[in-house]
Amino acid sequence: MSPERVLVVSATKAEAAHLPTEMPLVLTGIGKVEAATATTEAIAALRPELVLNVGTGGALRPGLTGLFLPSTVLNHDYSADAIRALGHDAVDEIGLPDGDGTVLATGDLFVTDPAVRAGLAERAHLVDMEGFAVARAAQRAGVPCRLVKIVSDAADDSALEWNAVVDACARLLGHWVREQIV
Template sequence: MRLIGTVTPDRPLLVVAAHEEAAHLGDGLPVLLTGMGKINATAALATVLARGDRPSEIVNLGTAGALRPGWAGTHQVSRVLQHDLDTRVLHTLTGRTYGGPIELGAEPGPVLATGDLFVSDPEARDRLAQSADLVDMEGYALATVAQRAELPIRLVKHVSDEAGAGAARTWRESVDDCAKILADWVHTQLTF
């Protein structure tokens, strides 16, 4: 975890998992580098929010894999779910729902599936494509923390790969271009 800049109530906090994804953001807004995965994202954002000033909103920027054709480009997510928590079994066991989908209000937008798995297997991609359009490793965790802290959040994802065979190579080759596009999105869509 690394916080660059100062969190203030009049500006958004940019939250990014990997240093590579934040490479072109500059120093106009505070940036939280969480590390990859749900636990790192949760711990980093919860720690920063507990330390003091709260931002005007949280904006999660990052790359995502496309689970089916037609999802190239940059997208603001409308709904996020966890793909590696079996909510149906937990409901059957306890009668309560844990980790249900979170509606983000960005209409229309893709559904993002979050889990602690870099999806590079075509079978996993096809299974996830039944309930989501994109896949990442932090979005759901960040949305959960923001929801509990009663802060608005936007999940903005740029498609880096097709979440299938070769996804790791494609991500490594495209992440810098994705970071430039996400930085351009920040400068055109956010006021600061």
């Protein structure tokens, strides 16, 4: 697949700072609504063969560092069980091909609370604020999707130091994209 047919999706300019410039890029903004909206608009306009979401995430379990390719993404702050109980369909988990076995939990909540972190760690390895929304937009459009997440913090108060570590994370994301896609 040519790099021009891969739509790269990132929440922020800082996370995308070192990506190859020959690939189409959409910056969504932070959170699920922004990510879903921007991704849907870009897919409709560009008709890519693959959506590649790159960005940072928090490690929910001790010792997790580096880059991950989630196999599953969860919508962790969505009341899917309640919606199903009302008789409606609710998608709160998406399987992703070619992943490494990790599970990513996506939500609009900025996770720093130890109790929230512990609860999420029972279901997932990593947490972010856009991955599920990007994957769902791609799924609805019938376009394959891959997520590439690099650990920027431990989903605790260290998340507040994101600005200090994002450039190093972005360099590693850019390197991965050059090696795997370009």
